[in-house]
Amino acid sequence: MNAKKLVKATNIIGMVAVTLLVYWVFALILIQVFGLKVFREHITEIFLMSILGILAVMGGTLMLNIMLNLTRIAERGQEEEVRGGRKTVYLLLAVFPILAALLFGGNYLTIRQKRDILTQSSERIVKDNPAQIDALTDYRFDLAYIKKSSEILDLMAKDDLSFKSAMIIVQDKIDNKPVYLAFSADSRLNVGGEAVPAASQNEAVPAANQNVEGNDNFVMDRNGEKVMVKKMDYVYSPNLKEREYLQKVFAGQTQEMRYEAEDGHYSLCHPYRKNGKTIVLCFSDYQEYGKIGS
Incomplete structure (x- = not known):
């Protein structure tokens, strides 16, 4: 050359x-x-x-x-x-x-594929776990519900590789103001963060740690110490679009799922209603990579 x-x-x-x-x-x-x-x-x-x-x-x-x-x-x-x-x-x-x-x-194809995967997973979970879903729907702000819901949601996340975490959103009131509360697998870890004042130490703790309906807090016994569990610690703060969606769901105006994808974060909200009670199941996942290829 x-x-x-x-x-x-x-x-x-x-x-x-x-x-x-x-x-x-x-x-x-x-x-x-x-x-x-x-x-x-x-x-x-x-x-x-x-x-x-x-x-x-x-x-x-x-x-x-x-x-x-x-x-x-x-x-x-x-x-x-x-x-x-x-x-x-x-x-x-x-x-x-x-x-x-x-x-x-x-x-776009990655987002579509992830939406289909989360939708199929949520439909399967609701169909295959009626007893657990009904237990989540029977909402009361008490220790038994917080523990039970966290166990159910933890099992859901471990049983399905399509998402990393699951939570439920319910509607409640604090001081007669409507709010949304969220419970996840980590909720049981947050139970009991504030000691009850000494002046009220002699007050009886409900046998089953049941919350009186309408109250915003309840008292539980933890290692011999009475602690206060507050609704305020479980308040969920949605953005504007989420709030509009939740308002329609809890008003019975829609039963549509809501899917959102942003910067590798994927979430799907699945409303569920039974006996006049409504909850919103939310499944979330994060992926650093896409779905195309092998």
């Missing part, structure tokens, strides 16, 4: 490496800025490691070009090469919107 062909070959290799690097950086910026989840874990790792290969190719090409000191471009046919180069530039620029469309499309 003569020097002219060798220079041309190294230039082509260098340009291809630079172009791939630019595309890689463009794709990485889109993924980071918009939180796109496209490929599965192993494909994502390969994609991230490819930068090292590109840099290695660029370095090798540059060293070869410098060592040979072949940088002079033949003048003959230069005008034709410039025209052809313009077409090449246009083609390379056209790749950017195509690449963006592929990334956003892959992220």
Whole structure:
């Protein structure tokens, strides 16, 4: 191979490496800025490691070009090469919107696939666990309900790999003001955080730690010490869209599921009503990677 062909070959290799690097950086910026989840874990790792290969190719090409000191471009046919180069530039620029469309499309497919998975899981759980769902629906703010609900929700999360956590949302009142309370598998760990004042130490604790209906707190015995359990500690603060949805659900205006996906966080809310009582089952998951690939 003569020097002219060798220079041309190294230039082509260098340009291809630079172009791939630019595309890689463009794709990485889109993924980071918009939180796109496209490929599965192993494909994502390969994609991230490819930068090292590109840099290695660029370095090798540059060293070869410098060592040979072949940088002079033949003048003959230069005008034709410039025209052809313009077409090449246009083609390379056209790749950017195509690449963006592929990334956003892959992220959309990941969101759709995760929604289908969570929907199927929630429907299966409600269908296969009627006794547990009925127990969750029979809401009372007392120790027995908090413990029972946390055990049920913990079992749901461990029994299904489609989501990492589950919680229920119920409607209640604090000082006659409507609020939403949320209970999860960790709720039992939060029971009893405030000691009862000494002046009320002589007050009797209900035998089953039952809360009198309408009260916002109840007293429980923990290791011989009376502690106060408050509704305030379980208040759920929804955003505007969530609040509108919950208001419709508890008003009996809708039974539709609500799915939300943002930056790898996925959640599905599944309303359930029985005997005039309503709860909202919420299943949540977080995934660092997408669903496309193997």
